[in-house]
Amino acid sequence: MNKKRWLKILFYLNVVIVTALVSYKVYLNLVTPEFFAVHNAQLTSISKQVASQQVYSFAVVGNINNSVGIFERRIIPRLNASTIDFVISAGNAVSSGGEDKYRALNGTLSHLQKPYLLTFGPNEYDEFGSFRFYDHYGPHFFTFSAGESRFIFLDSTGKTPWRWQLRWLNDLLQADQSTYRFVFIGHPLFQPKEEFLLAESEDYLQPEAFRQALLSTFKQHPVDRVFSANVAMYFEQEHAGTPFITTGGAGGLVLNQDESFYHYVEVTVSADNGVEHRVVEMPVGQHPILKQLESFWFFIHSLFYVGYINFILLVSLFLAISIKLYNAVFVGRSYYPNYDIDATPWLEKPLKVAMFTNNYLPFIGGVPISIERLRRGLTGLKNTVLIVAPRYRKKAKHEENIVRTPSLFSFGAKSEFRFANIFSGYVRKKVKEFKPDIIHSHHPFWIGSLGVYLARRLKVPVVYTYHTRLEHYAHNVIIPGNLFNNIIVHVLVRRFANKCDSIIVPTHSTEEYLRMIGVRRSIYVQPTGIEFERFQTVDEQAVASLKEQQQITDEIVFVSVARLSNEKNIDFIIDALAELKQKSAQPFRFLMIGDGPERQRLQDKINSLGLSYEITLVGSVPPEAMANWYQLGDVFLFASQSETQGMVILEAMAAGLPVVAVRASGIDDVVQDNVNGFKTPAQQSLWLEKVSLLLENPEKRQQMAEQAIDCAASHSVENFTKEVRYIYAETLARFAQKRRKRKG
Numbered sequence: 001m002n003k004k005r006w007l008k009i010l011f012y013l014n015v016v017i018v019t020a021l022v023s024y025k026v027y028l029n030l031v032t033p034e035f036f037a038v039h040n041a042q043l044t045s046i047s048k049q050v051a052s053q054q055v056y057s058f059a060v061v062g063n064i065n066n067s068v069g070i071f072e073r074r075i076i077p078r079l080n081a082s083t084i085d086f087v088i089s090a091g092n093a094v095s096s097g098g099e100d101k102y103r104a105l106n107g108t109l110s111h112l113q114k115p116y117l118l119t120f121g122p123n124e125y126d127e128f129g130s131f132r133f134y135d136h137y138g139p140h141f142f143t144f145s146a147g148e149s150r151f152i153f154l155d156s157t158g159k160t161p162w163r164w165q166l167r168w169l170n171d172l173l174q175a176d177q178s179t180y181r182f183v184f185i186g187h188p189l190f191q192p193k194e195e196f197l198l199a200e201s202e203d204y205l206q207p208e209a210f211r212q213a214l215l216s217t218f219k220q221h222p223v224d225r226v227f228s229a230n231v232a233m234y235f236e237q238e239h240a241g242t243p244f245i246t247t248g249g250a251g252g253l254v255l256n257q258d259e260s261f262y263h264y265v266e267v268t269v270s271a272d273n274g275v276e277h278r279v280v281e282m283p284v285g286q287h288p289i290l291k292q293l294e295s296f297w298f299f300i301h302s303l304f305y306v307g308y309i310n311f312i313l314l315v316s317l318f319l320a321i322s323i324k325l326y327n328a329v330f331v332g333r334s335y336y337p338n339y340d341i342d343a344t345p346w347l348e349k350p351l352k353v354a355m356f357t358n359n360y361l362p363f364i365g366g367v368p369i370s371i372e373r374l375r376r377g378l379t380g381l382k383n384t385v386l387i388v389a390p391r392y393r394k395k396a397k398h399e400e401n402i403v404r405t406p407s408l409f410s411f412g413a414k415s416e417f418r419f420a421n422i423f424s425g426y427v428r429k430k431v432k433e434f435k436p437d438i439i440h441s442h443h444p445f446w447i448g449s450l451g452v453y454l455a456r457r458l459k460v461p462v463v464y465t466y467h468t469r470l471e472h473y474a475h476n477v478i479i480p481g482n483l484f485n486n487i488i489v490h491v492l493v494r495r496f497a498n499k500c501d502s503i504i505v506p507t508h509s510t511e512e513y514l515r516m517i518g519v520r521r522s523i524y525v526q527p528t529g530i531e532f533e534r535f536q537t538v539d540e541q542a543v544a545s546l547k548e549q550q551q552i553t554d555e556i557v558f559v560s561v562a563r564l565s566n567e568k569n570i571d572f573i574i575d576a577l578a579e580l581k582q583k584s585a586q587p588f589r590f591l592m593i594g595d596g597p598e599r600q601r602l603q604d605k606i607n608s609l610g611l612s613y614e615i616t617l618v619g620s621v622p623p624e625a626m627a628n629w630y631q632l633g634d635v636f637l638f639a640s641q642s643e644t645q646g647m648v649i650l651e652a653m654a655a656g657l658p659v660v661a662v663r664a665s666g667i668d669d670v671v672q673d674n675v676n677g678f679k680t681p682a683q684q685s686l687w688l689e690k691v692s693l694l695l696e697n698p699e700k701r702q703q704m705a706e707q708a709i710d711c712a713a714s715h716s717v718e719n720f721t722k723e724v725r726y727i728y729a730e731t732l733a734r735f736a737q738k739r740r741k742r743k744g
Contacts (some may be wrong), residue, residue: 005742007323007327010319010323011320011324014316014317014320014323015320017316018316018317018320021312021316032106032107035106037135037136037137037138038106038136038137038138039117039118039137039138039142040138042086042116045086045115046085046086046115046117046144046146047144047145047146049085050085050146050147050149051146051147053147054270054271055269055270056085056146056147056269057083057267057269058084058085058086058087058267059079059082059086059087059264059265059266059280060088060089060090060184060227060264060265060266061087061089061093061247061250062089062091062227062229062230062246062247062250063091063229063230063232063247063248064089064092064093064250064251065092065093065095065123065250066093066095066104066105066108067250067251067252068251069251070251070262070282071108072108072111072251074262074282075250075251075262075264075282076108076112078282079114079264080112080114084266086115086117087112087114087115087116087117088116088117088184089116089118089119089229090119090121090186090228090229090247091120091121091124091156091184091186091187091228091229091230092121092122092124092186092248092252093105093118093119093121093123093124094124094129095123095252096123096126096129097123097125097126097127097129097130097132097133098129099132101129102132117151117153118133118137119153119184119185119186119229120133120140120141120153120155120157120159121156121186121187121230122156122157122230124157124186125157125158130157140157141153141154141160141165141168143172145178147269148179148180148271149178149181149182150176150180150181150182151182151184152172152181152182152183152184152223153183153184153185154169154183154184154185155186156185156186156187156205156210156228158206162207162210162213166210166213166214166217169214169217173217173221173223174221180224180269180274181221181222182223182224182226182227183218183223183225183227184226184227184228185205185214185227185228186228186229186230187203187228188203188228188229188230188235188244188246189204189205189211189214189226189239189244190204190237190239190244190246191204192233192235196259196260197255198231198232198233198260203230203231204230204231215239215240218239218240218242219240222240222241222242223242224243224274224275225242225243225245225267226242226244226245227247227265228245228247229247229248230246230248231246232248232249232252232253232254232260233246233249233254233259233260234246234247234249234259234261234263243277245277247263247264247265248260249262249263249282256284261281261282261284262284263280263281263282264279264282265277265278266279266280341733341734341737342733343729343730343732343733344729346437346728346729346730346732346733347725347726347729350381350382350383350384351383351437351725351732352383352434352435352437352438353378353383353385353436353437353439353728354385354386354388354431354436354438354439354440354451354454355374355375355385355387355439355440355441355442355451356388356439356440356441356442356443356448356450356451357371357387357389357441357443357447357448358389358390358418358420358442358443358445358446358447359390359418360387360389360402362392363392364622366643366648367443367467369623369647370467371442373528373530373531373717374529374717374721374724375387376717377529377717377718377720377721378724378725380721381721381722383725384401386401386402386431386434387401387403388405388427388447388450388451389402389403389405389420389447390405390407390419390420390447391404391406391407391418391420392418403426403427403430405420405421405422405424405427405447406420406421406424407419407421408420408421419446420446420447422446422447422449422450427450428454431454431458432454432458435458436458436460437460437728437732438461438462438463438728438731439451439452439455439458439460439463440462440463440464440728441462441465441496441500442465442467443467444464444466444493444496444497445492445496448464448496449496452496452499452500460735461501461731461732461734461735462500462501463502463503463504463727463728464496464497464500464502464503465503465504465505466497466503466510467506468642468643490517493514493517493519494518494519497514497521498518498519498520498521500521501521501522501731501734501735502521502522502523502727502730502731502734503521503522503523503524504526504724505523505524505526506525506526506527506528506669507525507668507670508525509668510525511523511525522731522734524723524727526720526723527650527669527715527720528650528715528720529715529716529719529720529721530647530650530651530654530712530715530716531716531717532654532712532713532716532717535626535627535630535651535654535712536654536709538627538631539627539628542625542628543631543632546628546629546632547632550616550632552589552632555589556588556589556634556635556695557588557590557591557632557634558577558589558590558591558633558634558635558636558691559590559591559593559630559633559635559636559652560573560592560593560636560637561593561594561626561651561652562592562593562594562638562640562648563594563595564594564595564596564598564599564602564617565596565597565598566598567641567642568594568596568640568642569639570592570598570602571602571605572639572682573590573592573637573639574602574606574609574615575684576684576687577590577614577615578609580691580692581611581614583692584695584696586695586696589614589615589616590614590615591629591633592615592617592618593618593619593620593626594618594619594620594621595619599617602617627655630655630657631655633652633655634694635657635659635701636648636649636652636653636657636658636677637660637691638660638661638662638667639661639682639687641662641682642664643667646661646667646670649670649671650711650712650715651712652708653676653677653708653709653712654708654709654712654713656706656708656709657705657708658676658694658701658705658707658708659676659677659678660677660678660679660680660687660690660694661678661679661680662679662680662681663679663680663681663682667679670711672711675704675707675711676704676708676710676711677704678694
């Protein structure tokens with residue numbers, strides 16, 4: 001396995017880890033039990049337990065920092081086994097004030113079999129944690145008495161104004177008659193004489209006026225001990241007879257040196273001996289010879305246990321980013337096509353091609369007709385083609401090498417759109433038995449997606465032809481139009497295209513669109529082929545019969561071919577022709593060939609505009625009869641903007657019809673303005689101006705008709721099939737090259 005593959009595996013492993021840890025954080029926030037005003041219940045337990053005892057003790061822990069390895073697994077069992085009566089955190093019980101940290105702490109403290117209280121420290125305040133602390137535990141500063149002792153908790157974070165606390169504290173101490181007094185404040189009042197590596201000046205009590213005021217109060221109203229945390233060390237200093245103790249080794253980051261180590265402070269209160277305290281050090285197995293090396297190890301060890309979830313999360317994110325940066329900077333990458341490919345072996349042998357499409361004959365449409373022409377062309381070149389398509393009520397005449405998938409449901413007029421059962425085991429069996437060399441998907445979803453899935457299972461490449469601009473079909477889906485047009489369609493096409501090995505598009509403008517939305521695969525511009533010779537062959541008798549049937553005399557005949565649906569923009573043509581009737585004295589007829597869900601509405605509109613003679617909705621015409629219908633026309637009209645090429649335009653040109661079309665991505669590359677037709681913006685006045693020009697200028701019509709035939713001649717099915725066959729061969733060669741690289 002090469003290095004690139006290992007890096008890819010490592011990257012996705014890190015993505016999985018990050019996802020799992022983020023999910024765990026979500027779990028902590030959404031699933032774990034709620035808890036409110038915990039201090040209230042804890043105070044009740046402490047008061048009951050201490051009230052009847054002559055001697056009692058408590059433990060002071062600082063800088064738990066959500067530790068699991070030290071506090072939960074080592075200190076809590078030690079506290080549970082000891083004779084202490086309750087536990088007090090001197091601050092920084094959480095690593096930050098996030099909701100997940102408070103919930104994780106609640107889970108940790110659930111293992112503690114003693115009552116406990118928390119001091120509101122800097123970490124509890126962080127990330128808007130003051131609100132959470134108040135909800136989960138209680139006020140930021142408070143006091144209570146137990147036995148002969150007074151316990152006072154102060155807020156050193158700045159959340160509560162210090163002058164207000166000082167007034168409250170002086171009034172409290174002046175009236176207090178307790179024998180012993182203990183104060184807990186998150187920030188230490190004193191700094192050690194020697195500078196400590198893991199502390200800065202702001203880690204101690206600020207502002208200076210607050211510190212001096214507290215010292216003055218404690219001198220006037222003596223207290224027995226003042227406990228603080230926030231610095232990862234043990235430090236003790238006496239001032240005016242009061243010991244000030246900094247304890248910061250309950251699980252956070254330590255240096256594992258003389259002043260910075262894992263510990264807690266045990267305080268004993270008795271009538272005989274007063275107040276005594278001792279440091280309970282947690283042994284961590286330090287080796288005397290390797291003291292300095294182990295100091296570094298315990299630094300890492302502590303960092304891990306400060307919040308192991310965050311540690312793993314950060315490491316995983318760092319690794320994922322590092323791998324991406326490595327690939328971006330050091331892995332060679334070429335943005336040009338790989339020309340060092342020999343497609344000859346795949347050109348010289350017949351191929352088995354499996355095509356997957358969401359619609360096919362007998363359904364009449366541009367895509368089914370294009371697929372059928374390609375099938376016949378490939379078969380003529382000695383290739384074998386298998387079609388996977390939906391089953392229709394009306395069966396096609398020729399079903400050889402066609403796998404019909406049962407329909408789950410259908411929609412649209414006459415149920416022409418069918419959602420096939422892509423989970424059918426029969427379909428998969430038939431495709432596997434066929435053993436395709438390559439798979440060709442004609443749609444970016446449903447049966448097209450089945451093609452990609454089977455290609456991966458069979459280890460063969462996939463070619464995708466981008467036939468249709470799906471954003472113009474928003475009216476057929478229940479999703480809000482703008483959401484469908486602006487996001488879903490482009491994401492769907494991009495994701496599907498990037499799963500394929502090659503993409504075929506009919507025009508350069510379509511290629512530009514795919515590149516703009518982020519398609520990175522090889523794209524081949526190959527216009528769809530038409531049966532050029534068939535449109536040159538005219539059955540004079542059949543044409544005469546059609547003229548008689550449609551009652552055409554000496555009028556200029558406009559022809560259009562499209563499905564009668566909203567995306568084809570047929571209303572645009574009808575409105576323009578209504579205006580043309582008012583402006584021009586030249587008689588005309590318009591034959592609209594095609595059927596669809598909007599037929600009755602369009603007919604009603606034609607009748608209401610008084611165009612029932614000029615405009616005829618012909619209905620569906622069999623593909624084999626289209627050449628004769630084109631011969632009825634003089635000009636081909638088109639207003640659809642949903643095409644990627646507009647195959648009917650090429651057919652009309654092959655029959656000698658100049659074109660007037662609305663500019664769109666599929667039209668721009670086919671219609672050469674003022675050569676084989678006209679293309680205008682979607683403005684009715686501009687479009688109608690070109691229609692009027694061809695209506696009233698027979699010389700211009702004839703000139704453009706000849707040039708239209710010349711243009712269509714280069715788009716024959718034979719040329720199209722040969723080009724697609726080469727695309728298959730090159731795709732297979734590139735696919736084989738990639739497989740060899742993976743194995744190497």
